[in-house]
Amino acid sequence: MSMTLALSSALNNLRANQTQSSVISRNIESASIANYVRKDSEMMTRISGGVNLGVRVVIARNVDERLIRDVRGETSVANALSAKADALKVYADVIGQPQDESSVSTKVGNLKTAFGTLIDRPGDEVVQRNAVRTADLLASGIKDMYAETRSAQTDADNRIKSGVELVNSNLKRIEGLNKQIATGKAAGREVTDLQDQRDMLADQISEQIGITTYQRDSGEMIILARGGATLLDSTANLLTATPFGTIRTADGTDLTPGTMNPTAMKSGALAGLYEIRDTIMPGFQDQLDQLAGGLMKMFQSSDATVGAAPNDTGLFTDAGTAFNPASVKGMGERIRVNPLVRPEDGGSVWRVSSGVHAAVPGPGGDNTQANRFLKAFGTAVAFTSTGGLPASSTVGDYATAMITIQQNVRTETEAQNDSRQTTLETLKSSRSNRDGVNIDDELQKMLIVQQSYAASANVITTVKELMDRLIAI
Numbered sequence: 168m169s170m171t172l173a174l175s176s177a178l179n180n181l182r183a184n185q186t187q188s189s190v191i192s193r194n195i196e197s198a199s200i201a202n203y204v205r206k207d208s209e210m211m212t213r214i215s216g217g218v219n220l221g222v223r224v225v226i227a228r229n230v231d232e233r234l235i236r237d238v239r240g241e242t243s244v245a246n247a248l249s250a251k252a253d254a255l256k257v258y259a260d261v262i263g264q265p266q267d268e269s270s271v272s273t274k275v276g277n278l279k280t281a282f283g284t285l286i287d288r289p290g291d292e293v294v295q296r297n298a299v300r301t302a303d304l305l306a307s308g309i310k311d312m313y314a315e316t317r318s319a320q321t322d323a324d325n326r327i328k329s330g331v332e333l334v335n336s337n338l339k340r341i342e343g344l345n346k347q348i349a350t351g352k353a354a355g356r357e358v359t360d361l362q363d364q365r366d367m368l369a370d371q372i373s374e375q376i377g378i379t380t381y382q383r384d385s386g387e388m389i390i391l392a393r394g395g396a397t398l399l400d401s402t403a404n405l406l407t408a409t410p411f412g413t414i415r416t417a418d419g420t421d422l423t424p425g426t427m428n429p430t431a432m433k434s435g436a437l438a439g440l441y442e443i444r445d446t447i448m449p450g451f452q453d454q455l456d457q458l459a460g461g462l463m464k465m466f467q468s469s470d471a472t473v474g475a476a477p478n479d480t481g482l483f484t485d486a487g488t489a490f491n492p493a494s495v496k497g498m499g500e501r502i503r504v505n506p507l508v509r510p511e512d513g514g515s516v517w518r519v520s521s522g523v524h525a526a527v528p529g530p531g532g533d534n535t536q537a538n539r540f541l542k543a544f545g546t547a548v549a550f551t552s553t554g555g556l557p558a559s560s561t562v563g564d565y566a567t568a569m570i571t572i573q574q575n576v577r578t579e580t581e582a583q584n585d586s587r588q589t590t591l592e593t594l595k596s597s598r599s600n601r602d603g604v605n606i607d608d609e610l611q612k613m614l615i616v617q618q619s620y621a622a623s624a625n626v627i628t629t630v631k632e633l634m635d636r637l638i639a640i
Contacts, residue, residue: 190226191613198604202367204228205604206359228359230602235366236380238594239373243393243434245591246374248584250326250439251447254319255577258451261315265570271312271458272566274305275544279563282541285520290531295516302482302504302519305462313455313499316448323444324411330375330437331408337368338390338403344368345387345401352386362386372398376422377434394430396420411444447576453553454569455499459483461548461562462502463490469543471536472522480505482523482540495551 187208197203209225263270281298288294344365351358365388369380377393390399396416398404406422408414413423414437424432424441432438466481467473467490473481479489486501506512507523521529522536529536545561552558556568 186226188613188617194604195606195610198606202363202370203604204230204359204363204366204602226357226359228362230366231598232380232382234594234598234601238591238598239370239378239380240393240434241587241591241594242370242373243377243438245584245587246436247434247439247442248580248587250323250436251443252577252580252584254323254440254443255447255580257322258315258319258448259574259577262312262570262573264574265567269308270566270570271305271308272563272570274301274308275563275566277301278305279541279544282519282537282544285537286534286541289520289529289534289537290517292516295519298519299504299508299516303509306483306502306504309455309459309499309502313452316451316455317500320411320444320448323440323448327408327414327437327440327444328410330440331406331414334372334375334398334437335403335405337372338399338405341365341368341388341390341399342401342403345399349385349387358386373435375435375437376432377438392422392430392432393434394422394428394432396422396430414441450554451573452499453496453551454556454573456495456497457550457553457556458562458566458569459485459498459502460490460492460495461550461565463498465543465546465548465562466523466540469539469546470522470524471539472524474524478524480507480523482508482519 190206190208194205205228207227207229209227265272267273278298278301281294281301285291285294285298344361348358348361348365351361369378369388369390372378372390376398378398379391379393381389381391383389387401388399389397392398396404397418397420398406398416404416404418404420406414406416413421414432415421415423420430421428422430422432424438425445432441462483463481463485466483467479468481470481473479476489480487481489482505484503484505485491485494485498486503487506490498505514505523507514508516508518510516515528517528518525519540520534520537521527525536544563547559548562548565549559550556550565555572556565560568
């Protein structure tokens with residue numbers, strides 16, 4: 168090798184060492200940055216006319232696409248459960264456990280106790296007033312639970328809207344990054360940081376909706392929903408979610424969870440929120456409707472003064488009307504204590520002792536009607552069985568079973584969520600260990616680069632000495 172070629176090769180090696188050193192330093196500096204992928208510098212021999220001219224450095228981003236897809240898939244499943252668990256926890260904290268003083272099952276028991284006291288003192292206005300107040304608390308408790316289901320649905324719908332906006336924003340940003348990456352790759356420029364950004368955005372999309380990603384030879388990313396709908400292929404296929412309605416792509420593909428449509432979403436926070444909004448909370452509402460209807464039927468059938476309309480209402484009414492089996496839906500929201508026993512509405516508390524439609528108070532010691540009311544608490548009522556609840560039971564047992572089952576939905580969802588989160592963290596750790604930065608490994612690489620740098624520098628020094636001697640001859 169001539170001195171000129173040796174010098175040229177050494178200088179090329181020095182430049183390559185400089186690039187390698189820069190890449191390693193960049194890795195070390197970025198080690199703590201979330202979603203940063205380790206950059207590797209690959210040495211490529213430069214040959215011209217059969218002559219080795221040294222090396223050049225190609226900066227590469229070597230990731231395991233299969234592992235990335237596994238992480239995104241598990242993220243979508245875990246986030247669906249997490250969205251449900253969060254909503255159910257808020258709801259469960261409001262309804263309490265069956266034994267809690269604030270729960271409707273306890274309030275049913277309190278009303279039974281109030282009528283037990285009324286049997287002993289049927290003419291005592293204080294006891295009568297307490298029975299009416301306790302009935303009001305029970306009706307309010309059912310309505311409060313119903314209102315909480317509505318609140319959970321509204322919150323889920325708002326979060327669906329926010330989630331769709333995030334997905335759309337990220338799809339548009341990835342569309343732009345795809346173009347930059349394809350252009351840069353074709354021109355031979357480094358595009359690894361752009362790829363990092365794109366992967367981070369795709370990870371965020373997978374939190375909202377289950378996706379599968381592919382890459383073209385050009386470097387562009389294609390994104391499909393797990394059901395097969397295209398979300399990004401050259402251009403973004405943006406989502407639209409109607410309030411308390413469906414979710415579709417711009418090309419009309421229906422992604423609405425819970426439908427028989429094969430393209431329906433089955434994972435991601437959006438799927439979990441749809442289940443809360445359209446399935447779980449409506450199911451809880453049906454149970455509350457049954458409880459409210461059961462109370463209306465129970466008191467109507469045990470009140471000797473109940474007759475034909477307008478005297479067909481009992482202690483509890485459907486917004487002022489009698490129980491109608493054709494109008495059960497929404498009764499949990501409409502249940503009211505009969506105005507005839509509420510002084511605030513012009514009624515009289517003595518009717519809880521004499522009968523809701525009694526024209527005059529009964530004899531002070533007559534506990535016949537109060538006893539009929541008390542016995543009704545031990546009589547089975549027919550319910551439309553929903554969510555595993557009994558088709559026939561006492562109102563008290565139904566209320567206890569309802570609270571227990573609703574709390575069980577929460578605990579089961581939380582258990583599933585905890586298990587999935589553990590699996591997800593394991594996968595994330597595997598991804599980080601493989602694609603992330605290990606400081607010790609980078610420092611070892613730096614030592615090797617320094618040794619190579621020193622060797623190239625020695626070549627240059629030797630060539631200089633030889634040239635100096637030639638000049639001196």
